[in-house]
Amino acid sequence: MPRSDRPRLTVLAGPTAVGKGTVAAYIREHHPEVWLSISATTRPPRPGEIDGVHxxxxxxxxxxxxxxRGEMLEWAVVHGRAKYGTPRGPVDAALAAGRPTLLEIDLQGARQVRESAPDAFxxxxxxxxxxxxxxxxVGRGTESAEERRAxxxxxxxxxASVTEFDATIVNDDVQRAAEELVSWMRSTPDGKQR
Structure with a gap:
């Protein structure tokens, strides 16, 4: 497949509690053609989270x-507490198979991916x-007061890092934000739809 026809890696990042996971879950349910990376983390599971799924x-x-062993595409200590990272092998395999690939990660991770995959979106x-x-x-109720402050x-x-990104999506409605993201993923680097 020519390089210009190959889906590019898309990185979704933003502040805590902005709804990255909710947008990604909508895409997982409504756009099975999009491959979503599963991060590794050292934090304990929140209620309802399943190992190997979330x-x-x-x-x-x-x-x-x-x-x-060099198995992480990116990794970081987040909020001064737990480690999060993206295993490299599954991402490379999804891209090689021609699948639109989405990483939902934190800002530190996005910066690392920019270094190793500058052609990502x-x-x-x-x-x-x-x-x-x-x-x-606060509404999530999954963090202590100290964790919320951090x-x-x-x-x-x-x-304040918004200017480092190729595009910004305001998450005022999950469905709209997710569909806008998928639309961006379907576009080529010159902005045309595939």
């Missing part, structure tokens, strides 16, 4: 071994407002 939940030792998912972002984080502090810095 994340690969691994120990610190197993994660460090994957990094040492980078999309920033933005909240409609700061107050809405705070409401979503995540909101990080979010302020992450919001």
């Amino acid at each position: 994340y690969f939940f691994v120990s610190d030792e197993a994660f460090d071994a994957m990094v040492a 980078f999309v920033f998912l933005s909240p409609p407002s700061w107050d809405e972002l705070v409401r979503r984080l 995540r909101l502090s990080t979010a302020r810095v992450e919001l």
Whole structure:
């Protein structure tokens, strides 16, 4: 397949609680042609999360071994606590098979991917407002007050990185945001639809 016809890697990043996982879940359900990467993490599962579906939940030792073997496309310590990373092999295999490929990752990871895959397409998912972002984080009820403070502090810095991205999507409606993202994924580097 000529290089110009091959789907490019798309990276979705944005601040905590902006809804990256919710947008990715919508795409998983409504666009089975899109391959979504599953990240590895050292944090414990949240209620309802399934190992191998939402994340690969691994120990610190197993994660460090994957990094040492060069098996991570990107990885980072997020919010000063848990490690998150994208296993490289499945991403390479999906792209080689010609599947549109989406990474839903944090800002640190997106910056690493930009270094190793500069031809990827980078999309920033933005909240409609700061107050809405705070409401979503508090409403999740999955973090302690201390964790929320750390995540909101990080979010302020992450919001300032919007200019590093190729496109911005405001997540004011999950379906609309997801469909806009898939539309971007279907476009070629010159902006034309495939």
